[in-house]
Amino acid sequence: MAKHHVTTTINGNPVEYLCETRQTLLEVLRDELDMTGTKEGCGTGDCGACSVTLDGRLVCSCLVLGVEAAGKAVGTIEGMAEGGGLHVLQRKFLEHAALQCGICTPGFLVAARSLLEANPDPSEEEVRYWLAGNLCRCTGYQKIIEAVLDAAREMREA
């Protein structure tokens, strides 16, 4: 079967790719575009490791087809650092030791950025509920929550 030619925008850059109808956006990112920062933890939308934004909306890229990205703007972990520096969230995750193995970290960062765009001053409970779709098995979430709250504080003051 012929592949689809998809024209899209990823992290602000124009991108074209060919994909099969059945390929997920996650598979396209990882296997066709070598953007392996987006992780597969389950492939069924349960763990959030593959979180990306699609026209600004937080989605699991394993539940989006590659063809659905046509004409839209995709945001991945690879686009999070700005210029030569890390995003505040990335820096706070490091300062707070908010990652142990790090496999869930790209998904958490994309989801947390999405939270702070929607709500610059979340309570701890709001952070915990927003990030409830992202699984972490190492940290017990505490340092992740602390890092997000600290990043929100710094971003508000900036």
Add this chain to the structure above:
Amino acid sequence: MLTRTKDEEKTLKVVGTRPVRPDGEPKVTGLAQYGADFSLPGMLWAKILRSPHAHARIRAIDASRALALPGVKAVITGADFMEQPFEYVGPERVAVNYWHMTRNIMAREKALYEGHAVAAVAAVSPAVAAAALKLIDVDYEVLPHVIDVDAAMAPDAPLLFEDMITRGVEPAPTRPSNVSKQIDFRLGDADAAFAAADEVVEMSFKTAPVHQGYIEPHACLARIGADGQGELWSASQGHFVVRAYTAKLLGMEIGNLLVHPAEIGGGFGGKTVIYVEPVAAMLSRKTGHPVKIMMSREDVFRATGPTSGASMTVRIGVKKDGRIVAARGVFRFQAGAFPGSPVMNACMCAFAPYDIANVHTTGYDVVCNRPKAAAYRAPGSPISAFAVESVLDVLAGKIGMDPLALRLKNAARTGTQTAYGPKHAHDGYAETVEALMKHPAYKLPLGRNQGRGVASGYWFNGGGESAATVHINEDGSVVIATGSMDIGGSRASMAMMAAETLGVPYEKVRSTVADTGSVGYNHVTGGSRVTYATGIAVVEACRKIIDDLRGRAAQIWDVNPSGVVWEDGHARPASAEVGDFAPLSLKAIAAKRAVTGGPIVAEAAVNAGGMAPGFATQFCDVEVDPETGAVKILRFVAAQDVGRAIHPSYVEGQIQGAVAQGIGWALNEEYIYDKNGRLSNAGFLDYRIPVASDLPSFDVVMVAVPNPNHPFGVKGVGEVGIVPPMAAIANAIQQATGTRMTELPMSPPRLLAALDSAEGA
């Protein structure tokens, strides 16, 4: 020697601080490469065909239709792997049997659990490989199966191995059974000593198998050349062990296989063993192409190691004053389809926190039609602790004693005899209990439907084989390489210990995990051993570097090396008699590398003993919803003896993560099988691990009783935190509701049923 490590806490400059980990940035930018992130030109994708039956004889496998599919390059089955001798190799507690291992990688005579690998395909794309799996014809003779451990021990149970004679019983049984091994530990005379007790409580318990739940599914990339040499990129807890196992199963010399350590996306014990590596390697050997395998999450649940479920009976006798006089435990553990549950650990750890004169523990390692159990954080200990710490709570109630006071009264200390052999060589347990007694929240009043529960835990902690290499570069920067996979910040702790020893800033030291060709053997990152054992190797290599640098300074000054000391990162004359020389910094000596003897490098290799065990005591407050049976964790206070924390944030992180896993084990997680022995909840939607909104922040209390056998006092911290939570939560639920839960998980339907039946009674 004149070199010395400054182990007075007040003089430490780096140890105990909280710098950013050296491998941090790639992990927050998506650039770090995990098991599934490697590719090579010409690479094929492999997928594994798995048994749909819990127990079936494999009469024939016909792959001809699959091989005819365009794009399919090879199909392998168990017959492609060489036979292995039937023998248990290594210390009994962690013995390996390659006859079992090769059959777990790929079934031969029988499929022993749903999800058991029976064949594998390599093809040009994942889609073609998946299509080919459907074209492999397997002729199964379905056999009766057994899932539950008590059912598997029954005399008429279906047998997984028709010739399995229980080991550890004299005289040996004449009839085969599913009991692979019986093990007993005895101290004193427990049976007789119960007569002297004022109160005796005996209870039976069941626990469900739970999965380690690492977020990264197993994945690897293999390349085996026609010259017999190969490379593997694998996410594991120990690439040297992956190398040894894979080479063994493929009949390769170890030196012909180079294993690159991919970053690992969580393991918790479950990645100390192999599943996909020999399959990818065999397919690569057969096709001449690199081969990549990624497990699906469903594969991970169906075919990789959960820890054992168990059935247990524990009996403890106490005097009115709280003194424990006798303890008896019988622990029956599901090994899964092949022998090797952690029941021996369970027996050894069960009563280890306590000074008890009369103890008898018995363990049964029982095979059943489930995936083979794999290590999970302090393997075995959390299971037996659930039973022991629950019974202690009942006894505390009966004699009217505070549960912490009961534990403190019986606390094991240095010199206390264990039931399994050695005397305790370290303190630390009583200090965790005392820390909670002093904790301000321990006396806070509770509300309606709320309860508070206490429990303790013990874990051996590991030492063992590690090697490290330290290089000093010509600009004074330092590179250290170890072979210990960094699963939660150990590159940082290695760099900190090196910086402290050498007397240079943390930022001058870069810490790497090297491949199997570039550094000496390192055993797995497991048993909470890395900061201890690999840390000792790093410090010893740094001390060799210091001796080398002293020698070079002596050469520059033209004095005897014994006249040079190393202090604060500088060579200095030991006394005025040696001469009036300005101190030489590490950087200054490094700049003269070539003219003072060439490369500045040292390696240290150790088989570290002297590790100290982990002790933990925790209390939690819960609120039970009597309408739904849901349990909310209101507060969790976790005290643990950490020896000395090198990087306190990562120590806290270990304890917080362990408690979160324990809460999942206590309240939600279980394998649910249907009547055909098929797993009903092989995904994160139905096998529900705790999410951020389920949990409160935890209060971690780091108790520091340094281990004198480590240059900085380190004790392993990774595991023992998961031992107490299940009993602590059960004890809290009992206080909240008056109902004693003896089966895990204490999920809403199960707790609700218990509350309803208590009401009806």
